[in-house]
Amino acid sequence: MATFDYIIIGAGSAGCVLAERLSASGRHKILILEAGGRGRSPWIALPLGYGKTFFDPSVNWKYESESEAALGGRKSYWPRGKGVGGSGAINALVYARGLPRDFDDWEAAGATGWNWNTVRETYDQMETRIGPSGARTGDGPMTVQDVSDQIHPATRHFFDAAQELGLPRSSDINGEACEGAAAYHINTSGGRRMHSARAYLAPALKRPNVTLMTGALVKRIEFDGKRAVSVRLQHRGRTLSLRAGREIILAAGAVSSPCVLQRSGVGPAQDLQAHGITPLLDAPHVGGNLQDHLGINYYFRATEPTLNTLLRPLHGKLRAALQYVLTRRGPLSLSVNQCGGYFRSSPNMSAPDQQLYFNPVTYTTTPNGKRTVVQPDPFPGFILGFQPARPTSRGRIDIRAADPSAPPRICPNSLATEEDQAQVIAGGMLCQRLAQTSALTRLIEGPMAPDLRCLTPEQILADFRERCGTVFHPTGTCRMGPDARHSVVSPRLKVHGVAGLRVVDASVFPNLTSGNTNAPTMMLAHRAADLILEDA
Template sequence: MLSIDQSCILARIGHALETFDYIIVGAGSAGCILAEQLSQHPDVTVLLIEAGGSDRSPWVSLPLGYGKLNTDPKRTWQFLTEPDDGLSGRRIKWPRGRLIGGSGSINAMVYCRGLPSDFEDWDASGAQGWGWEDVKPWFEALETRVAPNGTKQGQGALHIQDVSDQIHPVNRFFFEGLAEAGLPLTEDMNGPDPEGGGVYRINTQDGRRCSSARAFLAKARRRPNLKVATAAHVMRVLVENGVASGIELTDGRRFMADGEVILSAGAIGSPQILQLSGIGPGALISGLGLPVLVDNPNVGGNLQDHTGVNYVFEANQPTLNRTLGSYYGQAKAALTYAMTRKGPLSLSVNQCGGFVRSHPGLNRADQQLYFNPISYKLISAGARTKLTIDPFPGFIICAQPTRPTSRGRIDVQSADPLRAPIIQPNTLSTEEDRQSVIAGGRLCQKIMATNALRGLVKSPVAPDLLTMDDAALLRDFRDRASTVYHPVSTCRMGTSAQTSVTDNRLRVHGVDRLRVIDASAFPYITAGNTNAPTMMLALKGASIVLEDRKRVFA
């Protein structure tokens, strides 16, 4: 039998499905956590809106399945950048999740908190309360850390797996090469000494992807005070007298919010929705025939992303190419996975890497390394991109500059919310970034010149990393580099509308009862993979929302 409170909640939700305490736009890595945290309180009603569909797919659950998801237009927004002068005028595909779990349902599952100095930068930039000591407890609250022997530490909903017992044997050459090159090693890039080379932790549980959708939203969907709507595309936030009052969908439906509207549509979606709602660069908005509610050019600005280029080598030792590049190897891997939930299908191809300094005199790591025991090509086939494993035993090394100083923009080009916005990354538009690319290439050369790595290489795959001078390294990067899928900061936190979109409590400047809680609110990009700090931001952000609710109803 339902309690009186539950009956009242059902009555509210059942009445035209139109009024909720909180409306969350976007069921991605952040939105799933927000929905679960807010709906823990039975007197709070929550609507979670997702433009995509379900995450119920074996390719989502299977960790290595992201190789198919990343190019699937049914489950990803296949965004395309404008021609980027920094990348030889090329247009780059920026796939983003188009399903429950968002990009956390299609990514490579590498779980990196980032380096402590990243969050000190956040705090110093005006996002007070987001320094390392402020955010560390929220990372810990997210996590259950699982050792290779199954021992667990922490009680968070998100399982973070140490897979060092499962990585491919060829990775040992990478670690030997780092030591020979005088570069540090670390046991845990999320631990007290995160700098150095090591094995990447991944967010999996029992051999399956453990996204925020699985860890948080799945259990919350049984609650009567939470409604999840899929295939629901938001057109705009409804704003009345400077107060967010609800949302309107492209099909004309409206939902009203008694409490707040929270945008969690990501670094592309959130600024797009704000601009379509009249919040953003005034000239742009009025030029599209839309009313300007808040003229703030920072909406869509400050775009940052990691870019990198793969250097490929043919190995004289077996790599994952042998396993995953043949039907026999795939069948064997599938059998291993079915019986043990282990093996290459339970892992990411990004098995090892780390945070290192390209020069000893630097005060912190400026490069993130990847060492993958597999090599492959992405081949365009019409509207689709196909991943093809090389027919020889191969491996990849990559150095990704950690903190790009170039800034891009995302802006709507039409009042039609179904039309993709303009994405202008402005990659390598600063001399500092160009020098960082060269430094990363030189670092890879240094590692590959060690006896350990030279002993692994049968031959380089063109272009040959080891023969490039500085000019060639930069030219090759411009010609071949691509996104590492980490766009952030287009609705960045800060002290005022002169420099930012939200304040340090994630409230949009100039509009009451409207917040942005996702990667677009990062003041700066973190040194590594951005999914973990996005989930941390959502967990801490939910606590801020609930704190403010207590003040209102005190």
């Protein structure tokens, strides 16, 4: 049986960070296991390639939730990264640290040592920030670019609308003044996606003490008593057991990490027995506490050119491609989410409660039902959308069978609380006020139904139930906390009740951060490596 010091399950946003930092000293032998492929699709490197990877089964697990009565019986599409880089390889690239209160809330929920002052230091260590002029701040491996000089001219109407309503303006949602209308910063470098596989794993793989195994589907973690000692997996038609001399680190993400634990006998005992799995540890919180952002887009035809005008016709695509090849700039080098920000839906709110998006493009999927590509509409248009930042509903993710190839059972339990429903109405009315400003009125030729400007609060909620969807930020399914009564891992990310096993990914978030979750996931892994090495 092959032996390594650390076995990392999952080469996603967290796993790639861990592989680099745990291997840097050269003292430890690292194995990183990835169920997907090497992640070499050119559409991953291209920032606007998001539209190609969104439905691509070669790089996307394409999960689906259970139907939800609160959403009219609908199921939701849950894209998840399938390959090296994980979901950070196929996301829309918005780099959002989260609000300071998000992390102070973590500590208040029992995640001792994960307050804002601590995690801010970690962010500073991991980032190199690049301004529009090319000026660089910091020397971390993750480059974060301010592309405010490149966003589409139509975005000016969004900033004017916010100013008309007296809403704040922010030059950096990751800075001290993070509230207000902002151009989103993105994790790119040289016009290419800078995800954790490029920033962290690529240099780590140059070291002789790091091994990457792709196409490795983990069946379960094996224990000697209550100590995790090896990983059993399927690889190229063979079943293997690989031993970890120090620790096994589960970094498969908020969807897959609880499923690996459950297949390993750590989870709700009664449910495990129903799948023929002998429980090692009755841990009912494994898979629970699921949190996610639900969002909605309002579509409008525009009175002036938008990205649709450029990217829909073939000659426009060719022009954008040529600009990208020659300069590594232009729309192909940017996120589809160009601006937005954190906002208070009412001045009475103590902190921002909504995240908004303004995209100078509208798009539909292919009409043949195969949903293989996101295509801009053949007329100028834009999107105004929002997501309530801190939902209070809690769902679950569980295994559907003991077979690791079976998709998980995802039950989001959306809009289960009156508070969440009220936040939907508040966010919709904030967008409505923006759409009614003279600034956006100048840009709106007409709505693509429904017309947000005319909806009552009750209609806003009803429309949200009918059309909303996940914003792809699942967290919390192996939450951290002080003890097993309320959590799955300790603040040092060790699984309660067993030894030699940690979870390091978005599943351990006690609470969902207010914005996009890729940056805090990488931050968590960066700091977790320090904890692991301290304990070694």
